[in-house]
Amino acid sequence: MSMTIRADSQANELLQTVEALSGQRLAACYQCGTCAATCPFVAAMDLPPDRLIQQLRFGLPGVLERRAFWVCVGCDSCAERCPRAIAVPRVMEALRLIAIRERGDRLAVAQLPAATLRDLPPIALVASLRRNTG
Amino acid sequence: MQLAYYPGCTIKASARQHEQAALAILRALGVELREMAEWNCCGVVHTLTSANLIRHMAPVRVLARLRQQGAHEVVTLCDMCFNTLARANLLARQQPEQFAAISASTDSELRYDGDASVLHLLQVLRDRVGLAALRARVRRPLRELRVYPYYGCKLLRPSTVGIDDPEIPTLLRDLLEALGATVIEGHLQTRCCGAYQAVDQPELVAERVTATAAQARAGGAEAIVLSCPLCHFNFDTLQPRNGAPLPVFYYTQVIGLAFGLEPEELGLETRQIDQLPPLRQRDRAQAKGGAA
Numbered sequence: 001m002s003m004t005i006r007a008d009s010q011a012n013e014l015l016q017t018v019e020a021l022s023g024q025r026l027a028a029c030y031q032c033g034t035c036a037a038t039c040p041f042v043a044a045m046d047l048p049p050d051r052l053i054q055q056l057r058f059g060l061p062g063v064l065e066r067r068a069f070w071v072c073v074g075c076d077s078c079a080e081r082c083p084r085a086i087a088v089p090r091v092m093e094a095l096r097l098i099a100i101r102e103r104g105d106r107l108a109v110a111q112l113p114a115a116t117l118r119d120l121p122p123i124a125l126v127a128s129l130r131r132n133t134g
Numbered sequence: 135m136q137l138a139y140y141p142g143c144t145i146k147a148s149a150r151q152h153e154q155a156a157l158a159i160l161r162a163l164g165v166e167l168r169e170m171a172e173w174n175c176c177g178v179v180h181t182l183t184s185a186n187l188i189r190h191m192a193p194v195r196v197l198a199r200l201r202q203q204g205a206h207e208v209v210t211l212c213d214m215c216f217n218t219l220a221r222a223n224l225l226a227r228q229q230p231e232q233f234a235a236i237s238a239s240t241d242s243e244l245r246y247d248g249d250a251s252v253l254h255l256l257q258v259l260r261d262r263v264g265l266a267a268l269r270a271r272v273r274r275p276l277r278e279l280r281v282y283p284y285y286g287c288k289l290l291r292p293s294t295v296g297i298d299d300p301e302i303p304t305l306l307r308d309l310l311e312a313l314g315a316t317v318i319e320g321h322l323q324t325r326c327c328g329a330y331q332a333v334d335q336p337e338l339v340a341e342r343v344t345a346t347a348a349q350a351r352a353g354g355a356e357a358i359v360l361s362c363p364l365c366h367f368n369f370d371t372l373q374p375r376n377g378a379p380l381p382v383f384y385y386t387q388v389i390g391l392a393f394g395l396e397p398e399e400l401g402l403e404t405r406q407i408d409q410l411p412p413l414r415q416r417d418r419a420q421a422k423g424g425a426a
């Protein structure tokens with residue numbers, strides 16, 4: 001059985017937008033998996049960071065439906081260790097931004113329980129809004 | 135020593151005890167923090183895409199105001215404020231053209247060319263006051279107290295603004311040892327606690343703080359000592375309730391206890407002291423000695 005994958009960047013609009021927004025060139029990634037091995041939240045991701053990058057490069061469908069980039073909290077652990085100096089958190093932020101532009105905000109403050117709003121430190125709430133809304 | 139001080143929103147809301155303890159220990163060390171006359175929220179997170187440059191304005195506004203108020207450096211206690219201000223400052227130095235573009239679209243008040251320095255209080259203690267001076271001020275050494283220092287993310291990463299080695303930091307260990315405490319360490323000290331996911335994905339945070347507290351406990355720690363108000367909230371509220379959760383303290387409170395300051399001056403409740411067996415025993419012994 002054979003399968004053809006088009007790594008044709010002209011046709012890969014999502015990859016182009018992600019690269020423009022994040023300032024990262026994903027062709028540089030050599031799929032070593034260090035980011036996935038480092039990430040404290042990889043178990044909760046439906047696609048580890050290295051495979052997310054691979055699917056973006058191949059232009060595979062369904063990337064924007066993934067949960068992985070909403071799980072990423074931007075802890076910079078992977079970015080510090082990436083041997084190709086790719087800022088994975090910037091790639092994740094670009095995907096969040098594109099998803100928000102296409103589908104709207106992921107979080108509505110009005111829907112959070114009053115007790116949550118009262119107890120949370122302001123930095124938690126503001127950070128969450130900055131990452132989950134446009 | 136006098137330094138300009140940027141508190142940030144959380145220090146004035148859920149982390150007041152950290153500020154209270156910081157001001158108390160700094161008074162004891164002869165350092166005065168002067169709160170900026172006017173300040174705004176720093177924006178909390180550094181903007182990571184090229185689309186929302188306007189969001190860099192919040193931290194830059196803080197730094198521009200600082201310069202207007204005649205200061206060159208500013209201290210913060212909050213790890214998130216520190217990280218956001220320091221990264222915006224770095225950007226202002228490295229890519230001034232970006233800021234010129236943002237400034238052009240706003241008022242002239244916002245001229246800022248990256249000539250201020252952003253300091254975390256831990257840097258002030260380590261590099262200005264010095265750990266030797268800290269040790270010299272200790273009145274009640276924390277002997278017998280076994281603590282697990284937790285660094286989290288924002289003090290260390292990205293390493294371009296971090297204040298210690300991102301992989302093997304030693305700052306909190308050195309500080310706690312200077313107070314006479316026994317330090318328990320492990321690789322989860324620098325792993326993220328889940329941060330703002332506490333808002334709508336608390337299960338992510340619960341998993342991390344549970345694993346980290348378990349590592350601390352396995353090493354024999356009786357308390358977790360940390361710096362970030364968000365880490366504090368997460369460890370304080372999301373450790374599993376079955377079994378006693380490890381108590382969480384700001385480093386400023388632990389320094390204050392070693393200085394012999396009263397728990398009330400450090401925003402500590404008796405309940406929290408009672409969670410630390412060596413301190414409780416010591417207090418009991420002192421109370422007995424006092425009564426005799």
Ligand code: SF4
Pocket residue numbers: 028029030031032033034035036049050053081082083084085086088
């Ligand atoms: S660590 Fe860097 S090079 Fe390795 S897979 Fe992840 S992004 Fe690619």
Ligand code: SF4
Pocket residue numbers: 035038039040041042049071072073074075076077078079088089092
């Ligand atoms: S920045 Fe995101 S992807 Fe990278 S280690 Fe942290 S949570 Fe995982």
